Amino acid sequence: MLDLQFIRDHADQVKTAMINKGIGDGTLVDELISADEARRDLITRTQETQTESNAAAKAIGALMKEGKKDEAQSAIAESSRLKAALKDLEEAQKAAQEQVNALLLEIPNVPHESVPVGRTPEDNEVAFEWGAFPEFGFDAMPHWELLDDHGMADFDRGSKVSGAGFPFYTKDGARLQRALINFFLDEAVAAGYMEIQSPLVVNEDSARGTGQLPDKEDLMYEAQRDGLYLIPTAEVPVTNLHRDEIFESDALPIRYCAYTPCFRREAGSYGKDVRGLNRLHQFDKVELVHFVRPEDSYQALEDLREHAERLLQKLELPYRRLLMCTGDMGFTQSKKYDLEVWSAAQERWLEVSSISNFESFQARRMMIRYRADGERKPRIIHTLNGSGLALPRIVAALLENNQQSDGSIRIPEALQGHFGAEQIGD
RNA sequence: GGAGAGGUGGGUGAGUGGCUGAAACCACCGGUUUGCUAAACCGGCAUACGCUUUAAAGGCGUAUCGGGGGUUCGAAUCCCCCCCUCUCCGCCA
Numbered sequence: 001m002l003d004l005q006f007i008r009d010h011a012d013q014v015k016t017a018m019i020n021k022g023i024g025d026g027t028l029v030d031e032l033i034s035a036d037e038a039r040r041d042l043i044t045r046t047q048e049t050q051t052e053s054n055a056a057a058k059a060i061g062a063l064m065k066e067g068k069k070d071e072a073q074s075a076i077a078e079s080s081r082l083k084a085a086l087k088d089l090e091e092a093q094k095a096a097q098e099q100v101n102a103l104l105l106e107i108p109n110v111p112h113e114s115v116p117v118g119r120t121p122e123d124n125e126v127a128f129e130w131g132a133f134p135e136f137g138f139d140a141m142p143h144w145e146l147l148d149d150h151g152m153a154d155f156d157r158g159s160k161v162s163g164a165g166f167p168f169y170t171k172d173g174a175r176l177q178r179a180l181i182n183f184f185l186d187e188a189v190a191a192g193y194m195e196i197q198s199p200l201v202v203n204e205d206s207a208r209g210t211g212q213l214p215d216k217e218d219l220m221y222e223a224q225r226d227g228l229y230l231i232p233t234a235e236v237p238v239t240n241l242h243r244d245e246i247f248e249s250d251a252l253p254i255r256y257c258a259y260t261p262c263f264r265r266e267a268g269s270y271g272k273d274v275r276g277l278n279r280l281h282q283f284d285k286v287e288l289v290h291f292v293r294p295e296d297s298y299q300a301l302e303d304l305r306e307h308a309e310r311l312l313q314k315l316e317l318p319y320r321r322l323l324m325c326t327g328d329m330g331f332t333q334s335k336k337y338d339l340e341v342w343s344a345a346q347e348r349w350l351e352v353s354s355i356s357n358f359e360s361f362q363a364r365r366m367m368i369r370y371r372a373d374g375e376r377k378p379r380i381i382h383t384l385n386g387s388g389l390a391l392p393r394i395v396a397a398l399l400e401n402n403q404q405s406d407g408s409i410r411i412p413e414a415l416q417g418h419f420g421a422e423q424i425g426d
Numbered sequence: 427g428g429a430g431a432g433g434u435g436g437g438u439g440a441g442u443g444g445c446u447g448a449a450a451c452c453a454c455c456g457g458u459u460u461g462c463u464a465a466a467c468c469g470g471c472a473u474a475c476g477c478u479u480u481a482a483a484g485g486c487g488u489a490u491c492g493g494g495g496g497u498u499c500g501a502a503u504c505c506c507c508c509c510c511u512c513u514c515c516g517c518c519a
Contacts, residue, residue: 005480043476047488054488057500061444072499079499246436246473367474378473 001104001365003380008033017110020117020326032103039096046089053082105214109361111326112298112335118325124338125325130309131318133342134401140345143396144276146403147173150424153277165274165281172424176398177284179418180391181259184286184311186418188257188388191307193288196258198237201228206240209366211332221263230263234287235385239362242291246378247370253300254291257388259284277392278350284391290384293370294360297382298335301357304386305337308353311389314414317397318342320349334359337386341393345400350393355386399424 007014011033015026056079063072116125147153152173158166169177189195207213207229212220221230231237238258247254262285273279288307292300305321312319324336336356340349360380363369369378402410408425416422 040476043488047476050488053499058444060499064444076499083499 001361002107002109003360003364004032004036004100004104007107008036014107014110017326018108020111021108021329021331022119022327023108023331028103028106032100032107035096035099035103039093039100042089042093042096046086046093049082049086049089053079053086056082108331109334109359111329111333112357114323115329115335116323116325117327119327120325121328123325124328125323126320127323127337128321129318130313130320131316131342133318134344136344136403136405138405140400140403142276142345143343143399146399146409147276149407150409152176152424155276163281165279167277167280173395176395176419176424177391179415179420180394181284181286183415183418184388185257185259187311187314188286188288188307193255193257196238196241196256198231198234198241198258198260200231200237200260200263202231202236202240203228206236206243209240209243210236210362211365212236215331219264219266221265231260232264233262233285234258234260235289238287238289239383239385240366242368243366245368247291247368247381249293249371249373252291252293252370252381253296256289257286258289259286261285262390277396278346280392286388288386288388291363291368292382292384293372294379294382297357297359297384300382300384301335301337301355304384304388305339305355308339308355308386308388312339312341312352314412315394315398316412316414317394317401319352330356332356332358332361334361339389341397343393343397343400345403346396350397352389352393352397353387355384357382357384 002014007029011029015029018024018026018028056075060072060075060079063069063075116123118124141149144155150173151171152169154168154170158168161168185195201223204213204227207217207220212229212232219232222228223230237260238256241256242254261282263282265281277283288304290297290300290304309319309321319339319341322338322340324330324333324338329336333356336354338351339353339355340351343350359382362383363381368381368383370381371378398412399409402412404410404423406426408423410423411419411421
């Protein structure tokens with residue numbers, strides 16, 4: 001969420017941001033500001049009454065001690081009267097606070113000035129392209145056929161055991177998963193990230209902290225009986241790791257990498273968009289998370305992006321980088337890049353990484369702060385995250401792009417050590 | 427899952443209804459002393475919110491002793507629910 005004071009001081013800027021993100025016409029901002037005025041008025045009145053009440057209670061204590069029972073008695077009557085007034089005020093104040101909170105949660109983050117204004121995915125800016133599309137002298141097979149030919153995955157039995165979107169990986173398929181996970185983690189650690197393993201379920205507070213609640217509960221599988229959610233991304237547990245903490249100034253930046261399975265309920269479209277590994281309910285991902293000082297966050301975004309891109313280059317996968325436009329970037333982000341790899345048989349781009357700067361939007365809700373040198377008041381930090389990388393579509397592109405005329409699949413050199421072979425198939 | 431004991435400021439830890447936003451000690455920051463270090467001594471040291479010409483700073487106030495609710499004129503202290511930690515038992519990778 002945004003800082004209320006910031007919204008008050010920059011109402012027009014926030015309204016423009018909402019319109020550019022395609023979220024309402026900005027009238028919510030005016031509603032919020034007037035709700036906040038009402039709230040503050042009630043707070044002031046409540047506190048004044050509370051002050052009187054506290055003074056009265058204190059006086060009663062003193063009178064009792066001196067044995068002046070009669071005077072104490074009339075003071076108690078006065079105090080009781082104040083208490084009744086206080087109760088009404090407190091209820092009104094609580095309601096006003098809730099209204100402000102609810103409105104505040106509906107105000108999206110403000111896009112960075114470098115973000116292109118636009119409404120649809122067509123308005124995203126292709127900022128960079130790398131690598132050449134492979135040329136085949138034969139009919140290239142989509143990855144689901146390649147998986148099948150090499151016995152690398154079993155979708156049918158996955159459906160039987162769990163449901164659609166929960167494949168088994170088998171033989172070289174399972175080994176390729178393991179190789180990629182290790183490759184991504186090793187690269188991240190070499191780049192200075194601290195490797196951690198996180199819980200795969202989180203409580204409600206954590207889901208709220210990173211913004212999955214209250215609006216996106218349909219995204220997550222829920223263990224209702226225990227009040228827990230299966231994580232849709234490691235972003236949730238890893239960012240919440242430092243919820244309600246105050247860092248010393250020399251503790252930042254902190255950079256984590258974490259491998260986790262991710263669980264997503266989202267019922268997507270049908271047909272070839274969701275064929276094979278294109279869209280799953282459970283998939284594996286290495287996530288990168290940064291906790292940084294505000295002044296460092298845009299440099300950190302570029303560092304994060306470059307790290308993710310280096311992985312694609314090492315895997316020799318043609319990719320492009322999109323700078324997401326205001327309308328397609330999401331509610332909580334202030335700037336976001338997507339990386340998409342070229343899937344040679346499907347002849348389409350597949351999103352494999354999403355890299356975002358949230359500025360203070362997440363950290364404010366989670367109260368993650370740091371104490372700047374010489375400053376008394378703690379400041380909200382900035383958080384960022386990005387995939388480094390998500391596996392299924394990497395596997396899809398890897399298989400499709402590297403298929404050979406003899407039916408075998410070449411493993412990129414950088415991955416051969418982790419995989420333990422130069423190719424799949426004879 | 428069963429039984430018991432606990433959760434107080436960065437840490438240890440006092441505090442069983444008004445004198446406690448909270449003793450004391452440690453850590454940390456500033457100062458005095460000092461050839462340097464150490465020691466000693468003095469001072470400071472939570473967070474959020476509201477008000478204050480809301481630029482800071484300062485001042486005033488309110489709330490917070492795991493979380494929520496209740497009793498009371500008044501709660502860290504009494505009652506209820508929940509969460510967490512520890513010990514023992516059970517179960518288990």
